Amino acid sequence: LIHFYKRYDNSLNMTASDEVNENFIKACRDGDLPKFNDLLDVADVNYVSESVHGIKYTPLGIAIVFNHEIIAHKLLDHSMIDVNKKTCESTALHYACLRNSVSLIEAICAKAGGTANIS
Numbered sequence: 001l002i003h004f005y006k007r008y009d010n011s012l013n014m015t016a017s018d019e020v021n022e023n024f025i026k027a028c029r030d031g032d033l034p035k036f037n038d039l040l041d042v043a044d045v046n047y048v049s050e051s052v053h054g055i056k057y058t059p060l061g062i063a064i065v066f067n068h069e070i071i072a073h074k075l076l077d078h079s080m081i082d083v084n085k086k087t088c089e090s091t092a093l094h095y096a097c098l099r100n101s102v103s104l105i106e107a108i109c110a111k112a113g114g115t116a117n118i119s
Contacts, residue, residue: 021047028059028075031068045075046082056087064095064104072096076107083111 024043027035048056057065060081063072072092075081083092093112096104102118109116 017044022049024059025049025057025062028063028068028071029057029066031063031066031071033070036071036074040074040078045078045080046085048085048087058082058085058087058092060085060092061087061090061095064092064099064101067099069101069104072104073107076104076111081111083108 020039021043023035024039025047026032027039043059045059048058049062060072060075060083063069063075076083085091093105093108096108102116105118106116
C-alpha cells in the first residue's frame, strides 16, 4: 500500500514510520491527547515535519506554538526529547518565550540542565 501525503511541495511518497510521525505531529498540533498517548511510544519525539504550511516543527515545538501545554510537558518528560533541536532557527525555548509560558520556560531550562530566573 502506497501512502501519499500532501505537503507544501506537492505529494510525497511516505513510509509507514513517516506516516506515524506525521500523525504524531498532528496530534501535538491539535491537542489530541488520546492520539498523542497512543503514538508516544512508537513515534520519534524529535521528528521534524514540514507538513504544517511548509514550516518545520518538532512535536514539542508545535505543541507549544498551538498552546497545548499538557502535551508539551508530557514531551518534556520523555527521556529522548532534544529540547535544543532547532527548526527554522528556533528552539522550543524560543516558542515558549513567545507564548509567555513560564511553566514551559522553566521545564525546558530544567531539561537542558539549567534554571530560569524569571521575575
